[in-house]
Amino acid sequence: MQFLITAFDGTDSEALSRRLAVRAAHIELGNKYRVKGNHLYAAAILNETAQMIGSVMIVEFNSRAELDSWLAEEPYVTGNVWQKIDIKPCKVAPSFCKPLN
Numbered sequence: 449m450q451f452l453i454t455a456f457d458g459t460d461s462e463a464l465s466r467r468l469a470v471r472a473a474h475i476e477l478g479n480k481y482r483v484k485g486n487h488l489y490a491a492a493i494l495n496e497t498a499q500m501i502g503s504v505m506i507v508e509f510n511s512r513a514e515l516d517s518w519l520a521e522e523p524y525v526t527g528n529v530w531q532k533i534d535i536k537p538c539k540v541a542p543s544f545c546k547p548l549n
Contacts, residue, residue: 449508450488451515452538455530456502463529467500470527477523481507486518488540503530506540 457463481487486507493502503524509515515535524530 449511449515450538450540451507451509451512452536453505453507454493454502454534455504455524456493456532457500457529458531463501463531464499466527467524467529470523470529473523473527474529477521481518506538 457467478487478490486509488506488508490503490505492500493504495501507515507518509518519525519533522530525533
């Protein structure tokens with residue numbers, strides 16, 4: 449199953465500091481899941497001054513339980529970066545799943 453994740457950071461004065469403190473671990477874990485085929489696409493959400501304030505991801509797991517297991521170890525969750533997480537099932541269009549020739 450594919451899922452669209454929209455996650456927003458906290459809005460307190462320490463939010464960006466928390467994000468930056470665990471960003472390397474977030475990227476490292478994301479690379480691990482990308483190689484396994486679970487993480488398809490991701491981007492930081494920026495505010496009007498180009499400061500990171502959240503994330504959007506499209507991931508693929510066999511079940512919601514597997515997605516929840518990943519979230520339990522995700523540094524942006526364990527590091528209290530993401531304060532609001534919205535998860536919806538989705539389906540990536542076939543034309544975006546294969547390389548263009």
